[in-house]
Amino acid sequence: MNMSFRYGLILVALLSLFALYNAIIYSSTSDYGKVSLSEKALNGEQVWLQNNCNACHQLYGLGGYLGPDLTNEYTRINNEAYLKAMINSGVKVMPKFNFSTTQLNDLIQFLKEVDQTGYYPNMEAVTRAYGWVNLKYKTPLHEK
Numbered sequence: 001m002n003m004s005f006r007y008g009l010i011l012v013a014l015l016s017l018f019a020l021y022n023a024i025i026y027s028s029t030s031d032y033g034k035v036s037l038s039e040k041a042l043n044g045e046q047v048w049l050q051n052n053c054n055a056c057h058q059l060y061g062l063g064g065y066l067g068p069d070l071t072n073e074y075t076r077i078n079n080e081a082y083l084k085a086m087i088n089s090g091v092k093v094m095p096k097f098n099f100s101t102t103q104l105n106d107l108i109q110f111l112k113e114v115d116q117t118g119y120y121p122n123m124e125a126v127t128r129a130y131g132w133v134n135l136k137y138k139t140p141l142h143e144k
């Protein structure tokens with residue numbers, strides 16, 4: 001068989017494998033499941049977006065870094081009244097917002113439902129006496 005014809009066949013075989021691989025990857029449904037927010041939380045997300053909370057705060061580590069990550073803020077503070085009061089009075093460089101009761105309730109619902117989607121960071125570092133650091137995952141990883 002002609003050498004360049006053989007190379008051509010190999011190339012065609014590799015390209016079709018590549019095409020098949022891509023078709024499988026891009027048509028497979030995600031392992032992580034769908035996260036759907038309630039109507040109230042979606043309204044809260046609008047308040048979050050329209051007031052640029054994300055410019056200073058992060059959800060799952062993404063956002064601005066002036067303020068803390070708020071992914072698990074709801075369970076960390078564990079006090080809705082405190083959260084609402086805090087948001088409407090401001091702290092240090094965080095501006096004071098003048099949200100209505102509905103806006104505050106929606107916003108808190110958004111933070112609550114975001115909190116229920118998982119942990120960020122998903123690990124805790126446990127430092128041993130001899131200096132070794134063990135990472136403990138809060139929820140099991142999908143990829144090992």
Ligand code: HEC
Nearest residue numbers: 051052053055056066067068073087091092093094095097
């Ligand atoms: C200009 C930047 C900025 C914006 C915009 C901002 N924040 Fe903050 N926020 C901060 C900073 C900085 C802190 C930490 C203050 C401190 O305790 O030192 C904070 C703290 C918080 C806390 C308490 C965190 C804690 O554990 O002490 C919550 C809750 C919060 N912000 C929610 C919001 C929400 C909701 C919005 C949008 C409506 C928002 N922030 C917009 C800067 C901002």
